Amino acid sequence: MVKIVECIPNISEGRRLEVVEEILDEVRQVAGVTLLDYSSNADHNRTVISMIGEPEKVLEAAWRLIVKAAEKIDLDQHQGEHPRMGATDVVPFVPVRGMTMDECVELAKRLGERVGRELSIPVYLYEKAATRPERRNLADVRRGQYEGLKESVKTPERTPDFGPSVLGKAGAIAVGARPPLVAFNVNLGTTNLEIGKAIAKGIRGSSGGFVNVKALGIDLSEQGMIQISMNMVDTQGTPLYRAMEFIKTEAAHFGVPVIGSEIVGLVPLDAMLDAATYYLKLHDFSSEQILEKRVFGF
Known part of the structure; x- marks a missing residue:
């Protein structure tokens, strides 16, 4: 049985649709990954993206999306009604077929480690991938949003799982594994x-x-x-x-x-x-x- 995983990145852009399309193109260019759906909301200034495919291919698509979003979205200029802490705000992996939750957790850890190491973006593991009980709930991870996290990221309790304890214009990312919602x-x-x-x-x-x-x-x-x-x-x-x-x-x-x-x-x-x-x-x-x-x- 071919393993299938879904990934639902949320990016902090819902008004500049041309930028959204540039970011989506990174997903479209990965062979074997299907862009199932995306929805942009101007008030929230946020786009929710859903893609599906084999684990390694979805992992690569998620990486490319994060790289492009970090290039195109400046959190210092971002305003919207929805809470956020990063250009790519959250990246959950969801098991669909032949995948266990533990395998999704492993994908989250691999992506988080690469983002922290190569992009120097702080990464927090959440939900089933959380390394601490207080980080299971996304709302707790995102507490204070981008503006508040600029200072609190330097404290021991907010030290990221991967990456530096410093926020740039791309903010921080929550990467995790969870059931469908x-x-x-x-x-x-x-x-x-x-x-x-x-x-x-x-x-x-x-x-x-x-x-x-x-x-x-x-x-x-x-x-x-x-x-x-x-x-x-x-x-x-x-x-x-x-x-x-x-x-x-x-x-x-x-x-x-x-x-x-x-x-x-x-x-x-x-x-x-x-x-x-x-x-x-x-x-x-x-x-x-x-x-x-x-x-x-x-």
Whole structure:
């Protein structure tokens, strides 16, 4: 069986689309790697990229992407609503077929070591690749963002796993291994950021909400709304519809409507089927009833 791994780099550029394309071209030039999806958000000033292929080829594509992003993105000039600490902010590896999580951890370590050694960019290993318990959670790794990390990187507790304890304009990178997650955002019909922060605090696991949810309140008031930006790290443990229903209930408490939602990047079919089954109140529905699955066998 051919081993397949997915890699989902997030780069800190979502406005200069010509720069995004230059960075994506580095992935496209690696034979055997498929660029599955990419999504740029101007407000977040961030692009989420998904690529897939055999481990060694994906590793090379990730390296080339990081090199180009470091060349093209200056964190001293970067502004956006999404937290970030690097030009390439995060690079997670996800097992897809024939891959173990341990093998993904090894890929993360190899990439991190090369980035630190050849590019002199500080690298923090996170999630399943974390070398310390306090570095498993990406939010903890990224605490203070680029501006705060300029000083804290010099302290013993923030010493990177690879690379120097000095930040250049490319910042630092979190490289890790994790199961699949879904980036799910819900938009509220209000410009009151405090409402968004309160709802995000209520839903995220670190503050007593759903253990499988990471959430932030994002200020999109120029568009007339506030966004609850979530990473759903286990959609079987916490389905998308459960997060949506919680947010709807909390928003109603504050007297504001839910005006839309979005999924950034790719999503497992089962996660969408669970939502459809819930909202359509289907009984005894099976994925075998999906026409395309029966015809094409996916």
